[in-house]
Amino acid sequence: MKFFHLTWSNLKRKKLRTVLTLLSILVAFVLYGFLCAIKQALTGGVSMAGADRLVVRHKVSIIQLLPQSYEARMERIPGVSAAVHQTWFGGIFQDPKNFFPNMAVEPEKFMAMFQDFVLQPAEKEAWLKTRTGAVVGRGTAKRFGWKIGDRIPITSPIWGQPPNQPNWEFDIVGIFDGATKGTDTSQLFFRYDYFDEARRGGKGQVGWYTLRIQDPNRAAEVAKRIDEEFANSPFETKTEPEGAFAQAFAAQIGNIGAILIAVVSAVFFTILLVAGNTMAQAVRERTEELAVLKAMGFTNSLVLVLVLAESCLIAGTGGGLGLGLAWLATSAGNPLPGLLPVFYIPPFDLAIGLALVAALGIIAGIFPALQAMRLQIAVALRRGA
Amino acid sequence: MSNDNGVLVKVNNVEKVFRRGSEEIHVLTGLSLEVPSGDFLALMGPSGSGKSTLLNLIGGLDRPTAGSVSIGGERIDQMGDRALAAWRARHVGLVFQFYNLLPVLTAERNVELPLLLTHLSKADRRKHVEAALNVVGLSHRTKHYPRTLSGGEQQRVGIARAIVTDPTILLCDEPTGDLDRKSGDEILSLLQALNREHGKTIVMVTHDPHASGRAKRTVYLDKGRLSSMKPE
Numbered sequence: 314m315k316f317f318h319l320t321w322s323n324l325k326r327k328k329l330r331t332v333l334t335l336l337s338i339l340v341a342f343v344l345y346g347f348l349c350a351i352k353q354a355l356t357g358g359v360s361m362a363g364a365d366r367l368v369v370r371h372k373v374s375i376i377q378l379l380p381q382s383y384e385a386r387m388e389r390i391p392g393v394s395a396a397v398h399q400t401w402f403g404g405i406f407q408d409p410k411n412f413f414p415n416m417a418v419e420p421e422k423f424m425a426m427f428q429d430f431v432l433q434p435a436e437k438e439a440w441l442k443t444r445t446g447a448v449v450g451r452g453t454a455k456r457f458g459w460k461i462g463d464r465i466p467i468t469s470p471i472w473g474q475p476p477n478q479p480n481w482e483f484d485i486v487g488i489f490d491g492a493t494k495g496t497d498t499s500q501l502f503f504r505y506d507y508f509d510e511a512r513r514g515g516k517g518q519v520g521w522y523t524l525r526i527q528d529p530n531r532a533a534e535v536a537k538r539i540d541e542e543f544a545n546s547p548f549e550t551k552t553e554p555e556g557a558f559a560q561a562f563a564a565q566i567g568n569i570g571a572i573l574i575a576v577v578s579a580v581f582f583t584i585l586l587v588a589g590n591t592m593a594q595a596v597r598e599r600t601e602e603l604a605v606l607k608a609m610g611f612t613n614s615l616v617l618v619l620v621l622a623e624s625c626l627i628a629g630t631g632g633g634l635g636l637g638l639a640w641l642a643t644s645a646g647n648p649l650p651g652l653l654p655v656f657y658i659p660p661f662d663l664a665i666g667l668a669l670v671a672a673l674g675i676i677a678g679i680f681p682a683l684q685a686m687r688l689q690i691a692v693a694l695r696r697g698a
Numbered sequence: 699m700s701n702d703n704g705v706l707v708k709v710n711n712v713e714k715v716f717r718r719g720s721e722e723i724h725v726l727t728g729l730s731l732e733v734p735s736g737d738f739l740a741l742m743g744p745s746g747s748g749k750s751t752l753l754n755l756i757g758g759l760d761r762p763t764a765g766s767v768s769i770g771g772e773r774i775d776q777m778g779d780r781a782l783a784a785w786r787a788r789h790v791g792l793v794f795q796f797y798n799l800l801p802v803l804t805a806e807r808n809v810e811l812p813l814l815l816t817h818l819s820k821a822d823r824r825k826h827v828e829a830a831l832n833v834v835g836l837s838h839r840t841k842h843y844p845r846t847l848s849g850g851e852q853q854r855v856g857i858a859r860a861i862v863t864d865p866t867i868l869l870c871d872e873p874t875g876d877l878d879r880k881s882g883d884e885i886l887s888l889l890q891a892l893n894r895e896h897g898k899t900i901v902m903v904t905h906d907p908h909a910s911g912r913a914k915r916t917v918y919l920d921k922g923r924l925s926s927m928k929p930e
């Protein structure tokens with residue numbers, strides 16, 4: 314610790330250079346943080362998917378409907394313990410730009426299937442009692458300032474308006490939180506019975522089914538049995554694990570994400586290279602001073618540690634601040650709630666970020682440090698004279 | 699810290715060969731030297747004769763190609779890197795022609811550097827630094843950075859740094875080589891005082907007969923060997 318002043322003083326030698334290096338490392342790690350948050354947003358649905366869940370959709374495409382009567386038939390198939398349906402409503406609140414997912418579901422079975430959505434018991438009860446009741450995730454509720462008791466007008470280009478009414482109206486009876494940080498809380502769910510009665514077309518039909526199966530190891534077998542059950546009917550099915558379903562869904566925006574990730578990664582590594590080179594340069598300029606320290610009796614290993622400490626201090630300060638800023642910024646809220654269901658840096662990526670900071674400090678410092686360590690005093694001192 | 703009737707430095711039949719590509723440069727050829735404890739020795743000779751090379755061997759900054767170097771009875775030419783570094787920290791004070799202070803540290807922090815290698819507490823280090831700066835007459839410049847000091851003052855900081863650990867021997871390579879006459883004289887008086895009043899053994903390389911005149915004795919290095927007579 315008594316050497317800290319020496320390390321610190323060396324950083325103050327060229328203040329502008331140190332500050333610029335620090336800033337570029339900071340920017341690099343802010344970028345890294347955002348990159349991780351975006352990646353998490355694009356792939357989060359996939360990792361959320363339960364291994365014991367299958368999704369059944371129309372064989373032709375996800376937008377084709379399936380009969381609601383399939384629910385009971387599916388539940389009779391061996392290996393299936395529950396079937397829950399959802400129907401894409403495509404509802405719009407005020408402006409199409411305000412996109413958020415909204416679905417018609419059967420409250421009781423739905424809540425039992427998707428326990429990642431956490432609702433207070435009183436809210437759950439209210440939903441069961443209110444035909445026009447809807448529950449909404451914390452994210453979207455915050456975004457539009459909705460509170461329990463609000464009546465929300467929604468239009469639906471897919472389903473038109475209900476009879477004798479200019480638009481659909483839902484009563485917010487509950488606001489759910491995610492069981493984990495990665496849970497998507499942008500959705501709104503309302504009651505299927507109300508929906509089915511009030512819609513004009515497609516009565517008795519639903520969007521897709523989510524099944525819970527008894528044994529995840531036999532998922533493929535169960536999926537095959539279901540698709541066989543409905544083969545040669547007017548509504549043939551395609552059954553897949555939930556992860557694959559979420560992946561197909563994310564693929565729509567995934568390509569933009571991939572380009573974004575590629576560009577930001579390139580910027581990130583370029584900045585690291587430049588910063589690393591600058592730090593190495595800063596040590597190379599001081600060959601003679603290091604030789605004097607060694608002449609005084611500083612050992613080779615002490616000189617190595619001192620040089621490494623310097624580059625690690627810069628990397629640690631810049632990288633630490635950068636990750637901290639990115640974390641604060643992503644905690645403050647989702648900048649694109651319509652596009653990204655969740656927005657945060659997963660702890661694992663944060664840990665990787667810290668490892669990158671350490672790696673930067675060591676890699677930038679190790680070559681000049683080894684050089685300093687191997688420096689021959691007599692030779693280095695001659696060079697100065 | 700001496701044996702053989704007060705002999706501190708014993709350089710025996712030393713060879714030093716540098717290699718520059720395929721060419722071999724024989725700088726020291728069978729050179730021997732004894733420096734008694736408490737001596738103030740001036741080392742003179744033409745440029746390139748190997749004065750700095752010899753000083754480096756005595757200070758453990760380099761090792762001879764052949765022969766032996768003993769300081770206070772210890773064979774420093776046989777020590778490993780780590781042991782030699784520790785030995786230097788304990789026994790050698792170095793003064794350079796161009797002062798070689800760290801520009802980023804104040805005078806007192808520069809003087810403190812060698813003490814960082816000891817187990818002294820912060821308060822004790824401070825006391826030693828104050829004492830050393832006092833000896834060189836720079837108590838009023840402790841917080842100054844090297845660039846704000848004159849050449850003579852910088853060299854005095856350099857000397858304070860060299861004596862702060864109370865080393866066995868002080869090695870000075872042209873300590874007045876970069877100074878005007880007046881500042882040079884002050885440095886020489888300081889070295890003389892250190893030798894006389896504090897009993898420091900000093901070996902000083904110099905080109906300046908005026909400087910060597912302040913030493914107790916002078917030896918001349920030429921063509922790899924020493925003589926006590928100035929070569930013609």
Ligand SMILES: Nc1ncnc2c1ncn2[C@@H]1O[C@H](COP(=O)(O)OP(=O)(O)OP(=O)(O)O)[C@@H](O)[C@H]1O
Nearest residue numbers: 692716717718725744745746747748749750751752
């Ligand atoms: N590390 C080295 N590699 C190659 N040659 C060297 C090395 N160190 C010294 N020499 C050579 O050894 C000779 C003696 O050098 P040294 O520095 O000891 O001379 P000097 O007497 O101190 O000279 P000056 O008065 O100019 O300081 C010179 O010819 C020099 O070029």
Ligand SMILES: [Mg+2]
Nearest residue numbers: 749750751871
């Ligand atoms: Mg020399």
